[in-house]
Amino acid sequence: MKKLNSTHKKTPAKIEVIIMAALECFNELGFNGTGMNDICARGGTSVGSVYHHFKSKDQLAARVYIEGIKNYQSGYIEELLKHNRPRDGIFAIVRYHINWVYSNRDWARFLFRMRHEDFMWAVEEEFAQLNKKFFDTVGTWFRKGIQAGEIRKMSPDMYPPVLMGPCQEFTRMLLEGKTFAKQETAASELAESAWRAVKAV
Amino acid sequence: MKKLNSTHKKTPAKIEVIIMAALECFNELGFNGTGMNDICARGGTSVGSVYHHFKSKDQLAARVYIEGIKNYQSGYIEELLKHNRPRDGIFAIVRYHINWVYSNRDWARFLFRMRHEDFMWAVEEEFAQLNKKFFDTVGTWFRKGIQAGEIRKMSPDMYPPVLMGPCQEFTRMLLEGKTFAKQETAASELAESAWRAVKAV
DNA sequence: CATATTTTAGAATTATATTCTAAAATATGG
DNA sequence: CCATATTTTAGAATATAATTCTAAAATATG
Structure with a gap:
């Protein structure tokens, strides 16, 4: 009659509720301005419950961040890989970025605020992992264009900022x-600027 | 025998000490990780004293911010106004920005962290004021180059980000x-990129 | 020098993140 | 469906750290 590490069926939904409540509270009241109370109230739950699912207020906020960045990055990569020519890819990701912000x-x-x-620090490791994978993929994509002579040569670290x-x-x-x-x-104006900044001609 | 609003001779120095102690603590321990204790210890002062000069931890941090942004902006403007040709100005401010970060x-x-x-919010008004003046000055400088046809036309809001x-x-x-x-x-690489992004040709 | 004012110090208070305890809900082998 | 180990919820208790308060010390100025 022993069971281990099982999880109630509704648990994922509850976690999602807490995350969304936290997102809203943090945005409206700021991180410090938000009490665990506020999050509980908005999520219709209790302090004990939140602390059962998340180790701390910090952990909770960090989970929210990871959730968001994953969404952003996966869409970005998906969009980038649809294209082959450097110019097309650059226009696509600039557009993607802007659209994503407008619609999320x-x-x-x-x-932005919590970066x-x-x-x-609570998710330093995981965050670094995500970024590494992200930049590796993007870097690989761009290397083609550089080697093909369509994108001008700069120190590698300059491409992301530019x-x-x-x-x-x-x-x-x-x-x-x-x-x-x-x-x-x-x-369109920002995509054009980015393209001018890096194109080979 | 009545005096009003006088201030002790050493007060400005003390305030500076507190601000520097706060800057260091916040950078090393983060805003939330820093206790008023830590700041007092590092500044060799007492809680009561800090609260006499600053309304709150928030106010203190905000003063630190304002101090820093003023330094950055005034140097930026000074540098920009030394130049007349758009290309020179752009190279100068990009260089200024990077040098400032390296040496401060x-x-x-x-x-960056506290933006x-x-x-x-504690200094919202003052901050907005500073930014308005800053962007006005920069905007005026650039308008010359745009009108002279040396810088390509974009929506005005795009110049600062680009x-x-x-x-x-x-x-x-x-x-x-x-x-x-x-x-x-x-x-040099970032200045060159910026110039390519906005030059008229 | 006298005294109103500013500044310092640290204890008391308050606010709130976290921990703890126990009850309720749920999953699963029988 | 039952029994029970495990997970989840709830809210009170605790701990931590910001803020307030009170009084003493330092300072400026007539």
Whole structure:
């Protein structure tokens, strides 16, 4: 009559509820402004329950972050791999980034705001792993274009900032309410800029 | 025999000591990881004293931020105004940004990490003011180049991200230990990229 | 020098993240 | 379906750390 490590059927759903409640609270009240109370209230659950599923407030926030970054990265890779020519790939990922932020504002806001929070140490290892895989894939894709002479040579570390820096900054402004530029305009102008910055000619 | 609002001679020095102690603690231990205790210990002062000069931990952190951003922005403007040709100005500010980060790591780390912290609401107004003045000045400078046809036309909101986004991302990587690129290499490659992205031809 | 004001110090208070205990719910072998 | 080991929930108790408070010390100025 012994059982081990089984898990109740509704547990994954409950965890998801807590994560979404946490995401909303953190966005509305900030990390420090959010009490475990607030999360429990919004998720319709109890302190004990939350602590049963998550080791700490930090762990919880970190899980939220991982959830978001996974979604972003997987879509990014999927989009990139649809294309072969450097120019097409660059336009695609810039567009992807901007669209993703426009249609996942809550997640995007959380990812931007929390990128450097203390609690990220709670998932340092996992986060590094995700990033490594992500940058490896992207790097491999771009190497083709560089070797084919379609993308100009720079120190390898410069490509990510040059390509994605502008959309990062633009979407940051967007989420801070500092710009109301149209999605379409932004996407095409930033993609064009990125392409000019790296194309070989 | 009545006096009002006078201030002891050593007060400004003390405030500076507290600010530097706070900067170091926050960088080493994170905002939440830092106790008022830690700051007092490092600054050789007492809780009561710190609270006499700063309304709260949030206020203190926010003052540190403002101190740092003022230094960064004033140097930036000074550098930009030394130049007249768009290309020269762009090279100068990219270089300035990178050099500033290399030679003010502590401040830079703090500014990056804390940009979206809750406590920034404590100085929202002042921060907005600084940014407005900063962007106005920069905007005015660039408008010349655009009108002279040396810089291509884009939505106005795109210039800041296109010009500074790459160095922002690069220096972020630098502070996270994700790159060891040489200061000189980074500066020239990123400046060149920025110039290609916006030049008219 | 006298005294109003500012500054310092540290104890007391308050707020809130975390731990703990026990009850309720659930899964599974029989 | 039953018995029971395990997981999950709940909320009270505890611990930690920010903030407030009170009084003493230091300082500026008429």
